[in-house]
Amino acid sequence: MKTTIRLIVLLLLALRVGAQDHVFIETESFENKGGWVIDQQSFVVIGSSYLMAHGMGRPVKDATTTVRFPKKGKYQIWVRTKDWAPFPKGPGKFQVALNGKPLNTVFGESGSDTWKWYYGGETDIQSEQVTMALHDLTGFNGRCDAILFTNAPKFTPPDGAEALTAFRNKQLNLTGKTADAGQFDLVVVGGGIAGTCAAISAARLGLKVALIQDRPVLGGNNSSEIRVHLRGDVDKNHYPKLGRIVREMDNGDPGNGHPEGKEYGDERKIAIVKGERNITLFLNTHVHKVEKEGDRIVAVVGRDIATNAETRFRGTYFSDCTGDGTVGHLAGAQYRFGRESKAETGESLASEKADDFTLGTSNLWASLERDTVSSFPETPWAIQFSDEYHIDEARADWQWETGFGNFNTITDAEKIRDHNLRAIFGNWSYLKNNKTAKYGKRELAWVAYIGGKRESRRLIGDHILNQMDIQEGKQHPDGTVTATWTIDLHFPDERNKKYFEGQEFFAGTKHIKVAPYTIPYRCLYSKNISNLFMAGRNISTTHVAFGSTRVMRTCGMMGEVVGMAAYLSKKHNTTPRGVYQTHLSELMAIIKDEPTASIKP
Structure with a gap:
């Protein structure tokens, strides 16, 4: 009798659970974004992109989408958001509207700057299809990550990172749904100037290349989204061939923060890349996973920042041009973060003690x-x-x-x-x-x-460029890119620090001039991940040397060298290190554009 009752109870519980429905919507996948924008910069923290009302003080147009429900009935509403500037309450207020009727709850003014779920009340869904809108109230950067409708009683969606990721993946049906983009000779992750030049360089030498960028435009800091002008000279090269692709990317010098975004040449950059038959371009794709065999990367996985669809990119060689050293970090590459001490590097400009200080x-x-x-x-x-x-x-x-x-x-x-x-x-x-x-x-x-x-992780290669290499003008046998920028290490402006100590937002610098010097090829591949190149601000340098190598024309030339080295790696079926150990003369011949260089695209 007890066994029968227990079975009946379990059956009733199973039916009750089966009757519970979640309708989960990631806001970045809204059909019409209106005036809201997609922000993916915190993917590594919250596991997702989100929508933000960036109106510069003027309310933006509603973001809208169609929500389909499995059945009619009453649903609880949960909204995942935060109060980004709680002093004591911030300005990012917005409402959620269903079929044109706003919910009573105003979100984004909780007084807490932590991402979490907020209860929005209960609604009675009377049709299987509902129009939902995010209605901005201020234009001051209100933000929303996701919205959940549930008919499960007393259900609270998870907030912990691991639990939320599992819940998100289950609701979006991402598990086991990764598409395959195919096999590439070189997978370049990061579509800034360095990554774009690496992709073009390799493609023109005959390699099949995937270029992956987590924004809708190329150029990174030199795009219309960020608007930093290019720096570093390309006309003082020991090897004049380097810099040709950089020149193609260069849209002139509009300065920093030009009010007209077209001055930064987004369309030109994309047109040049799309004109290369050996490059497949993947925009709006954030790489968040690496697959390895031993010390080799065999694939990376990226998620579309709007649709959340996942794609696997298989490759023979990979180049981390993310700036943050994202691929290297995910693969277990050795890296440094912050400043080394004088005792460690012997640099006169190094910090007395090692710390986590980085340029901002x-x-x-x-x-x-x-x-x-x-x-x-x-x-x-x-x-x-x-x-x-x-x-x-x-x-x-x-x-x-x-x-x-x-x-x-x-x-x-x-x-x-x-x-x-x-x-x-x-x-x-x-x-x-x-x-x-x-x-x-x-x-x-x-x-x-x-x-x-400017600065985050610096991946470690077989050589770590330092202050002495730069100021003494050391001639390394594998010296490739000619760098010309000063040692330019920013620090808080003294007056700004006086008024906002610990919360500085304005910088100063002291430019230490250098003569043109070359960056060794050994700084452009990982010390412990055998098929990983890097180009850009995350190459193998000390913090001090990074102050000179980090500017974008210089980074673009690094990308050009990586493309050449990837070509030789494939040609000789070797590793990036193998190119240095066995085929350096051939690499240098290509860089010098010598007639003896053997290039067979």
């Missing part, structure tokens, strides 16, 4: 003069400025920078960007409301919501 991240901005006077709201949640201290500028330059060891440039990317926004909006509010004669007719034309990073 910039979010640039620009204003334009208009015909009429405009207003800008008070921003009590932003950084506060005064007659005693404010920044009297109509357009940002490189100095608008946050990081400096106060924040981790990878795991705190969202916090850094948000701190920059609080500085920008706070300063602009002060200028608009206190310097009306100068700024009354000016309005914000553009503010970057994607951060322009």
Whole structure:
């Protein structure tokens, strides 16, 4: 009898669980984004992209999508969001509307800057198809990660990183659904100047190349999303062939933070890449997983930042051009982060003690003069400025920078960007409301919501470039890229530090001039991952040397060398290290563009 009752209870519980339905919507997959934008910069922290209302103080158009329900009935609503600037409550307020009717709950003003689920009440769904909208109330960067409808009583969606990822993957049916992009000779991850040049260089030598970029545009810091101009000379090369592809990418010098995004040549860059028959371009794809066999990478897996569809990219060789050393880190490559000590490197410019200090991240901005006077709201949640201290500028330059060891440039990317926004909006509010004669007719034309990073991980190669290599002009047998930029190590501006110690957002520097020098090829491949190249700001250098190698024309030339070395690696069925050990003369001949170079695309 007891056994029968127990079976009946279990059956009833099973039926009850089976009757429970979750309808899970990732906001980045909304059919119509309206004025909201996709932000993927914190994928490594929250496991997802999200939508953000980046209106520079003006409410943006609704993002809308169609939600299909398995059945009618009552559902609880949960919204995953945060209050990004709680002082005590921030400005990122928004509502969720169903069939044009907003929920009573206003989200984004909780007073907590932690991502979590917020209960939005209960709704009675009377049709199997509902139009849902995100309705922005302020234009000040409200954000929403996901929305859950559930008819499970007393159910709270998980917030812990592992549990949330598992829940997300299950609801999106991602497990076992990875598409295969095919096999490539070279998989380049990162579509900045370095990665784009690496892909083009390899493709023109006959390699089948995948170029993967996590944004809708190429160029990285030199794109319209970030707007940093190119630096480093290409006309002082020991080997004039290097830099030809960089010149193709170069759209002139619009300066930093130009109000017109077209000045940075996004369309040109994409057209050049799409014109290469050996390159397959994958935009909007964030690589978050690596598959290995021994010390070799065999594949990387990327997720579409809008649809969440996953794709596997198999390759013989890989190049980490992410800037953050993402592929290397996922593969277990050796790397450094922060400053080494003088005792470790012997560099006179090194720190007395090793620490996590890195150069920061910039979010640039620009204003334009208009015909009429405009207003800008008070921003009590932003950084506060005064007659005693404010920044009297109509357009940002490189100095608008946050990081400096106060924040981790990878795991705190969202916090850094948000701190920059609080500085920008706070300063602009002060200028608009206190310097009306100068700024009354000016309005914000553009503010970057994607951060322009400088420094994070530096992957370790067979050689670690240091200050002495640069200043002594050492002639390494594998010296390739000619670098010309100063040793340019930023630090908090002293006056900014006085008023905002520990929360600095404005930088200073001291340029230490150097004569043109060459970067050894051994800095461009991993010491312990046998088929991994790298190009860009994450190559093998000390923190001090990085201050000179990090600029984009120099990084682009690194990419050109990686493409050449990948060609030789395939030609001789060897590793990046094998090219140095056995085929260096052939690599140098290609770099020097000598007639004896054997190139067979």
